[in-house]
Amino acid sequence: QSELRTKLMEALSKADGAFISGQEIAEYIGCSRTAVWKHIEDLRSEGYRVEAVRKKGYRIISAPEKVSESEIQLGLETRTIGKMIHYQETVESTQKIAHQLANEGVQEGTLVVAEEQISGKGRLMRSWHSPKYSGIWMSLILRPKIPVHEAPQLTLLAAVAVAQAIEDTTALKPQIKWPNDILVNRKKVVGILTEMQAESDRIHSVIIGIGMNINQQLEDFPEELQEKASSLLIESGETISRSTVIQRALYRLEKLYDLYLKEGFKPIKDLWESYAISLGQVIRASTVNDTIVGKALGITDAGVLLLEDDKGKVHSVYSADIEI
Ligand code: BT5
Secondary structure, X not given: OOHHHHHHHHHHXXXXXXXXXXXXXXXXXXXXXXXXXXXXXXXXXXXXXXXXXXXXXXXXXXXXXXXXXXXXXXXXXXXXXXXXXXXXXXXXXXXXXXXXXXXXXXXXXXXXXXXXXXXXXXXXXOEEOOOOOOEEEEEEEEOOOOOHHHOHHHHHHHHHHHHHHHHHHXXXXXXXXXXXXXXXXXXXXXXXXXXXXXXXXXEEEEEEEEEEXXXXXXXXXXXXXXXXXXXXXXXXXXXXXXXXHHHHHHHHHHHHHHHHHHHOOHHHHHHHHXXXXXXXXXXXXXXXXXXXXXXXXXXXXXXXXXXXXXXXXXXXXXXXXXXX
């Protein structure tokens, strides 16, 4: 936390819920009024609700809701998922902590959650923007007794659960872009990263990392993401309780995971296809070595994407970036 921020919080605390003018704050922290405005905007993007009234100044209405253990667990309707929660305000990546905990042998369903990640991870060493208090950054440890090659199915399962959780908590219509993106109005609001600890054909643990943009404003995203990313707040116009979304996501995950262990991938696959954005359309898949353009036919029982090119040849896509 910067010294400026400390001073700003001091000034606002002293006002004790009353208005304090921009000029007074500026004098207190020793900066311009424009800088004050900028810092207030930063506070807002972190989930503080700040009222600004002309000629009166600023007033803090509420501090951000957190997603600590008790906030998540109060009202959580699951049996195992999220019964153990490891919460930290700031982490490098919740994936990293989850890997450590998985190695230490923690129970299935253990959840790692943070308010902020300073080096959040996407796939293929890409980074995931995870600002403080405005999104959900969490990693779930599962220990399914399934063959290693079926583990990618869990990414698709998680995507369905998260899409359902968005429907449970907003009026939005989420869509899934294979394999791991959830879009609202064609913009990415969720990314999922599944990693595995396994030896030969035995899974020790599957770590499902879920990043959800919840209460960010457009300007909270780095410029290069503003065109393609969005948040539930931007799309719905409403501030959304992150702990409620987490509770719904964990509930949906548990229900689908139970179904999956009992009946296999088929029911999950059907649900997944009902949310899929580009089935039947021509899309472009960039793999490490190659680019395939073709009509998306669907996914196989292994969770592999099938693309039919213009010569009628069907390609199996195991891992790629998709342009729609
Ligand atoms: C993903 O990768 O979409 C997986 C993201 C998983 C993030 C979660 S958060 C909790 C857990 N802990 C972690 O460290 N990670 C997981 P990929 O398909 O490779 O997409 C990454 C790309 O999405 C980046 O290269 C950016 O272009 C874009 N991106 C980065 N941050 C974003 C954000 N907050 N919202 C939307 N798009 C973003």
